[in-house]
Amino acid sequence: MKSNSSHNNTMDSTCMVADEICLPDTKFPRVVIIGGGFAGLALVEKLKNKEVQVVLFDKNNFHQFQPLLYQVATSALEPDSIVFPFRKQFNGYKNVVFRLAEVEEIKPSSNILITSKGRVYYDYLVLATGTTTNFFGMDNVESHSLGMKDIRDSLNIRHMMLQNLEQAAITCDDDERDALTNFVIVGGGPAGVEMAGALAEFRKYILPKDYPEYPSSIMNIYLVEANDKLLSTMSDNASTKTLKYLKDLDVKVLFNESVSDYDGSIVTTKSGKTILAKNLIWTAGVKGQFPKGIDEKHVVRGNRLKTNSYLKVEGYENIFAIGDIAALISNDTPKGHPQVAQAAIQQGKYLGNSILNIINNKPIKPFGYKDKGSLATVGKRKAVADLGKFKFAGYFAWLVWSIVHLMSISGFRNRLMVGFNWTVSYFTYEKSNRIIIRNFQPNNQNKKTEEPSIKILTEK
Numbered sequence: 001m002k003s004n005s006s007h008n009n010t011m012d013s014t015c016m017v018a019d020e021i022c023l024p025d026t027k028f029p030r031v032v033i034i035g036g037g038f039a040g041l042a043l044v045e046k047l048k049n050k051e052v053q054v055v056l057f058d059k060n061n062f063h064q065f066q067p068l069l070y071q072v073a074t075s076a077l078e079p080d081s082i083v084f085p086f087r088k089q090f091n092g093y094k095n096v097v098f099r100l101a102e103v104e105e106i107k108p109s110s111n112i113l114i115t116s117k118g119r120v121y122y123d124y125l126v127l128a129t130g131t132t133t134n135f136f137g138m139d140n141v142e143s144h145s146l147g148m149k150d151i152r153d154s155l156n157i158r159h160m161m162l163q164n165l166e167q168a169a170i171t172c173d174d175d176e177r178d179a180l181t182n183f184v185i186v187g188g189g190p191a192g193v194e195m196a197g198a199l200a201e202f203r204k205y206i207l208p209k210d211y212p213e214y215p216s217s218i219m220n221i222y223l224v225e226a227n228d229k230l231l232s233t234m235s236d237n238a239s240t241k242t243l244k245y246l247k248d249l250d251v252k253v254l255f256n257e258s259v260s261d262y263d264g265s266i267v268t269t270k271s272g273k274t275i276l277a278k279n280l281i282w283t284a285g286v287k288g289q290f291p292k293g294i295d296e297k298h299v300v301r302g303n304r305l306k307t308n309s310y311l312k313v314e315g316y317e318n319i320f321a322i323g324d325i326a327a328l329i330s331n332d333t334p335k336g337h338p339q340v341a342q343a344a345i346q347q348g349k350y351l352g353n354s355i356l357n358i359i360n361n362k363p364i365k366p367f368g369y370k371d372k373g374s375l376a377t378v379g380k381r382k383a384v385a386d387l388g389k390f391k392f393a394g395y396f397a398w399l400v401w402s403i404v405h406l407m408s409i410s411g412f413r414n415r416l417m418v419g420f421n422w423t424v425s426y427f428t429y430e431k432s433n434r435i436i437i438r439n440f441q442p443n444n445q446n447k448k449t450e451e452p453s454i455k456i457l458t459e460k
Contacts, residue, residue, distance in 0.1 A: 021099055021118040026053040028095070029359055032113060032120065034103045034291070035128035036063050036086055039323030039344035041410075043126060046352020048093040052359065055122075057115060059102040061086055064151050065409050067341065068418070070191065073148065073157035073281075074198040075206075075434050076425060081417040083151055084410035106293030108316055113291075124355055127305060127313070127321045128348070131286035131339065134302075144264040144442065145280035148191060157281060159440035164278055166436075169213040175276065181219040182277035184267050186259050187284035188225030189232070190376040193242055195281060196223045197379035200249035205429040221251045222275055224267075226258040226284070231384070233338065234374050238384035241393035245378040259284075264442060278442075286339065288325045300327050304336060309366035311351055320355075322347040328367065337369050341408070346370065375401045380426065 023030075028051050033040050036058040047054045065082040072079050086098045101117040106125065113120050133147030146157050161183075168180035183199055185192050199221050207216040223230075223246065229239040230246075230253070246253055254269075259280075261268040267275040288303035298314045300306045304327035306314045311326060313319045323344035327336035337343045346369060354364045373387035375397070383398035385391065402422065409415050424430055 019118050021101065021115065021120045023055060023097055023099075023120065024053070028052050029123040030055060030121065031124045031126065031355060032057065032122035033126045033128055034058075034113075035130055035323070035325075036060070036098075037066075037128060037130045037323055037344065038341045039130075039326075039348040040126070040128035041089070042345045042348025043128065043322065043352050044090070044093070044096055044348075046349050047355070048090075048096055050095065050356060052095060052355070054093075054096045055120065056086065056090075056096065056098050057101055057103050057113075058086065058098070059100070060150075061098075061100050063089065063410055065414075066149070067405055067408075069148050069151065069154045070195040070198050072151065072154035073161075073195065074202050075158060075162075076198065077418060077421055078433075079151050079155060081414055081421065082409065084414060089410060103291045106291050106319070108293060108319060111318070123318065124358075125319045126351065127290050127319070127325055128323045128344075129288070129290045129325050131302075131324045132289045133282060134285035134287040135282065136285060138259075138261070141259060141262045141280070141282065144262050145186075145282045147282050148195065149286070156440055159436055159438065160279060160442065162434055162436050163440055165207075165211055168218075169211060177214065177218065178220075179265050179276045179278045181214075182222070182275065183219070183279040183281070184222045184224060184259075184275055184277045185281045185283060186224045187282065188223060188227070188230040188253070189283060190374075191283040192223060192225075192281075193230055193246070193376055193378055195283065196221055196246060196251045197249060197377065197382070200246070200251050201379045201429070204249070206434070210434065220277075222267075222277070223251055223253045224257050224259060224269070224284075225253065225255055228255050231374075231376055234376070234384065235386050235391050237391045238374075238376070238386055238393065241384050242376065242378055245382045249379060286324070290321075290325055294319075300329065301335070302327070310354060310364055311347060311367055320351055322351055333369075338371075340374075342372050343369055375404060377401045380429075 030053045032055045033043055034057050036056055041063055044054055044056060062083040062085050068082045071077040090096045090098060101115040103113050103115050105114040111122050133149050135142040147153050164180040168177045171177050185196050203216050203219045230242045231239050257269045259267055260270045262280055265278055267277055295315055298306050305321040305325055307321050307326050307328050311320045311322055313321050324339040329336055350367050357364045375385050377383040377398055381395050381398050383401040384393045385397040385400055406415055406419055409418060
């Protein structure tokens with residue numbers, strides 16, 4: 001199959017068309033991937049140096065290792081430890097092209113993408129756009145709290161925390177000091193549990209050294225969970241152990257509670273409880289994000305794209321979805337596959353093989369997910385693991401968690417940096433430099449800056 005791009009070789013090689021994104025000329029089919037997360041990267045790896053042209057679009061020029069965002073937020077790691085540039089990743093991949101742009105619209109009828117930098121043709125399109133924080137329509141909560149979906153969120157949390165702790169040392173108002181040092185984490189899944197544990201260790205080991213002005217007991221950590229158990233997708237054993245570990249760290253866990261409002265200082269729950277806090281971290285839900293152009297009838301719960309068993313978006317022959325955005329609805333998976341890294345990686349690898357088979361007119365098999373288990377950590381030396389029939393917790397689970405995450409990070413240098421930081425922290429409880437390098441502005445973190453409209457006038 002010949003790429004649409006080869007129909008206009010002059011355009012591709014010399015960029016004569018102003019609104020086209022310049023790409024190398026190719027005689028092979030063009031596979032365009034939107035999103036360089038776990039799913040997108042797994043697909044790229046499967047298609048590298050094959051007889052296809054792979055074009056990856058992402059609004060960032062780096063891949064980020066999301067499972068460790070909470071460690072950046074609590075100063076355990078520096079941000080460059082868990083991000084890796086795409087161009088460095090693709091060095092030596094002869095058929096892979098990266099373009100820094102945000103895809104704004106898909107035109108399926110003409111196989112065209114409209115991006116913030118121009119348009120591009122595709123033969124096969126793969127949506128691996130992932131998810132964004134879901135505040136469930138609560139505008140006040142969204143305006144005053146922070147999610148934890150990318151590296152910028154983590155840095156915002158870090159700067160918010162450090163600035164508030166510094167302000168707490170300045171103020172003489174007791175209520176203000178309480179609000180500045182209280183933290184509320186919403187959502188008892190892995191992200192919320194790990195964040196709560198990391199904050200509790202920060203309070204126990206760092207706060208007394210850095211802030212002798214006030215007792216560390218002044219810092220209260222609340223974990224708010226709408227259900228009656230933590231880690232609802234894991235075993236009862238994991239949930240029970242996690243609760244014990246958090247209580248040992250003096251985290252206040254509130255079950256069967258959900259946040260209904262937040263004004264930046266007072267958290268209100270649906271039952272009427274109020275918590276004084278200027279730090280609210282939201283990990284309670286996500287929703288899919290993807291460019292416009294896909295028919296809404298193929299969008300299901302969670303703003304995910306419904307796919308068939310071959311990961312094709314329903315209603316389209318050459319558009320696929322993988323990772324968190326994909327919802328393969330079946331009798332075995334009525335809610336789709338779990339939105340976790342291992343599912344995304346497996347889908348990326350599967351789709352790479354499938355696309356090659358489709359191009360070569362070979363049969364393809366339906367996607368089959370193999371659950372390799374779940375892990376979650378609650379501070380140092382404490383973790384829970386559900387690995388098939390084996391369900392265990394404690395130090396060994398933490399060791400398994402550490403090895404799995406360390407080996408999953410992109411780049412030898414990044415693995416070395418993370419491993420070194422973890423080793424130092426293991427023996428000293430020390431964290432990275434707690435430096436405020438930019439002023440965090442509350443109430444603006446979730447608002448996008450609107451670009452002024454620009455009109456181009458031409459003389460007649």
